[in-house]
Amino acid sequence: MARREAVPPRFAAGDRVRVRRADPPGHVRTPWYCRGRVGTIERLCGAFPNPEELAYNRSGLPAQPLYRVRFAATELWPDYREHPGDAVEIEIYQHWLEAAP
């Protein structure tokens, strides 16, 4: 969906990103369990109105780029023992992501 009022994407597939470790009040769609964790951009899904704004009947514009970010299960859960190759992919909006080394 092309939106004129969209923030340009800052990341591309393959980039390493860290999820901000933040705890803002209100409606948030970034799961707690990935905050502060490092993952890899799997793809850009497009730009969507910010749900943190939509939840309060605001426009959510400019739209935020939304990514699928792949995390190793062992990165999310340091005690994960089921299989070292397992992964979790999560949809995360750009304003929750920062570049990771």
Add this chain to the structure above:
Amino acid sequence: MSGQPGDAPHDTRGYYRRMQSAVEELLILKGLVTREDIARQVEAMDRRDYRRGARLVARAWVDPGYKARLLENGSAAATELGLEIGPLRLIVVENTPGVHNMIVCTLCSCYPRMLLGIPPEWYKSRAYRSRAVREPRAVLAEFGTALPDDVVIRVHDSTADMRYMVLPLRPRGTDGWDEARLAGLVTRDSLIGVARLPDLS
């Protein structure tokens, strides 16, 4: 305060069911929707089930070009088969001999309803939602699904605007089958990724 003369019978529906009725009645009173609109949508919802998703899978199994389009843009590929999917933004994730995919929504219970119908109760349970990302193999085992050591799991948490469906591996022993017969093999749970389809030979 039940049992007093003249009291209405105690409403046992629970907070959210009562709130839902109240909102529904308000919307009707204000003329924003009619009872018929609501009934029509409920019937449409009841008519949709996972066999819509099974059609996409069977087509992808027999037509490599379609499969490529399905993985590239799930919504467009569903529309191509004549399925009305409304605003659904579909991502189809492909199982391969080395990768098994599994879908969850840890935040609520997002599910590709336009394609798979109403989600099963367990999909909405706190247990599934919290454990699918934490110990997916233990959860799969409870569904009777064992993954070999050379297969990794990718769990997809539908936290935002996209919805997910798994493209299962085509069972062995189905060479030459037509699309309708193949579609009959596809189960709902295989489209969510908590089950694998058994080989026939």
